[in-house]
Amino acid sequence: MVVVIPIFDYIDKDGINVIRAWLDQQETKAKAKLDARLITLEQINRTEWAKYNVEVLKGDKDGLIAIKVSYRRNQYRLIGYDGPNRWEFTLLVCGKEQNNKYIPLNMGRQAFERIAEVNANPTGRKIRHDFG
Secondary structure (H helix, E strand, O other): OOOOOOOOEEOOOOOOHHHHHHHHHHHHHHHHHHHHHHHHHHOHHHHHHHHHHHEEHHHHOOOOOOEEEEEEEEEEEEEEEEEEOOEEEEEEEEEEEOEEEEEOHHHHHHHEEEHHHHHHHHOOOOEEOOOO
């Protein structure tokens, strides 16, 4: 069975799409590469995502899913989870990885807080990913 998963962005309490806002702060070509990866992921079976440098995290980020993209020595990380509804993926936080550490350092904690917010109000705290 082919399962194609739509990607959503987290919306904060002020109605700001924090994923799009973060992406818009990145270098133009990096932003294009990140969005291209997300477009690819939306078009393929969810079981194939691992082939595109997507992994389930462990430790303090246990169960979160990282979409990893490299561009010009920068290691970009888009963190999300499968949910809140079945067959959905929601991006929660974005950052970079340097020396095996996520920057900002609180990405895991922030992601789990946002999962709780999205689960409590799925229609108000997420929106289909804006490909800019």
